Amino acid sequence: MICRHCNKAKVNRPRGLCWSCYYKPGVRELYPSTSKYARRGVGNFSGQAPLPTCSTVAKPGSPEKIAILAERARLKQSLWHPDDARLEDDICTTDQAA
Ligand SMILES: [Zn+2]
Numbered sequence: 128m129i130c131r132h133c134n135k136a137k138v139n140r141p142r143g144l145c146w147s148c149y150y151k152p153g154v155r156e157l158y159p160s161t162s163k164y165a166r167r168g169v170g171n172f173s174g175q176a177p178l179p180t181c182s183t184v185a186k187p188g189s190p191e192k193i194a195i196l197a198e199r200a201r202l203k204q205s206l207w208h209p210d211d212a213r214l215e216d217d218i219c220t221t222d223q224a225a
Contacts, residue, residue: 182210
């Protein structure tokens with residue numbers, strides 16, 4: 128692999144950077160960590176999160192639901208509300224219709 132910054136030297140530092148780029152001031156900030164252990168998004172916190180102010184009918188995995196989860200995380204609320212729409216709700220409806 129070749130350094131993402133200078134495209135010359137061999138990668139031997141994290142974030143796909145070579146040694147000299149990695150330690151050059153300002154360069155590291157240009158390339159977010161590629162490690163799956165690094166903090167991402169709004170970050171994690173531990174402890175009891177308050178329930179979201181309202182539940183959602185957005186289906187799990189839908190773009191609407193993702194947006195709602197992101198918003199809840201931003202507000203430091205619990206990601207899950209007991210009254211949220213679930214995939215099982217969908218399956219039950221289908222069963223009744225059949
Ligand atoms: Zn480099």
